[in-house]
Amino acid sequence: MSATGPTLPVLGGRRPSHRERVVEALRAALIAGELRPGEVYSAPGLAARFGVSATPVREAMLDLVREGLVDTVPNKGFRVTAVSERQLDEYTHVRSLIEIPTTAQLAATADTDALRALRPVAEEIVASALAGDLIAYVDADLRFHLGLLELAGNAHLVEVVRDLRRRSRLYGLTALVEQGRLQASAEEHLEILDALLARDERAVRAVMTRHLGHVRGLWAAPGPVKPPR
Known part of the structure; x- marks a missing residue:
């Protein structure tokens, strides 16, 4: 905060x-x-x-x-209410199945101006990370990713991901702020945009995979992370 x-x-x-x-x-x-x-x-x-x-x-x-x-x-x-480690794993697994391929496909389909319009939100995420304002960070992160998914034109998909994100918990964010490591994760949003604007689907998929991996890696609650079954 x-x-x-x-x-x-x-x-x-x-x-x-x-x-x-x-x-x-x-x-x-x-x-x-x-x-x-x-x-x-x-x-x-x-x-x-x-x-x-x-x-x-x-x-x-x-x-x-x-x-x-x-x-x-x-x-x-x-x-x-408490959320179990297994639930968090499952939420992240479903998110990865939806968000990674959907965002990667935008490299071929998304309007350039619509992508550029998301840059201020990505910059807001970075600024929030630098300020240590986790509430602003989470809010801007949600708006950025849902804004990308909206460009795919599937409103139901957007609502599914919105619900999964609301149910998730990112207990490790405070530690990342204290360690000065949250900025690196924040800057990945700019990487995603740059890759989309370059129409590089492979790069988008790689950055999104790394980025979502932080949810149950860098951002996870302490303890071992078990892969979803």
Whole structure:
């Protein structure tokens, strides 16, 4: 997290409502591992952390309850649901089956201007990594990859990947920031764009494979990683 606290994300393409921004910020904090599984968080406490009032936080957490990301704890707040190592492996495996070939195919099909329009988002990812703002990093990373997938013209595919990303956890991001290693992963987004603009499908596939490998490698929770069965 940056020294000035978490940054409420900006959703691409339109001005989001305050509630939507709070929901996305809380979801990004979950994915980044800043809100830990098993911990109970109160709406007032989270509101103070994000610099907003308690009402939109409470409403946002109820949205996350419906998504299965948190549970309500009567008279206390909300408990973050745990995700097993096996589940994380499976999510990443399915993502790789979808995202790597779909993104690689864009080297032949994607509109050049549409690809160039994603460069500011890729640069935002790098800036967030340098600032150590994990919530902004996760939000921009989501917008970048879903933005690429949208260019394939399959809305259902985009929603499947969006759901998988929301359910994932990247517990190792904080350690990467402390070690100064997150920037290298962030810059891979620019590599992906450059390879797409060069119409080099093989290079796109190679960078995407390396990039997604970080999800259960560099970014994984401590412990051995078992391949999906």
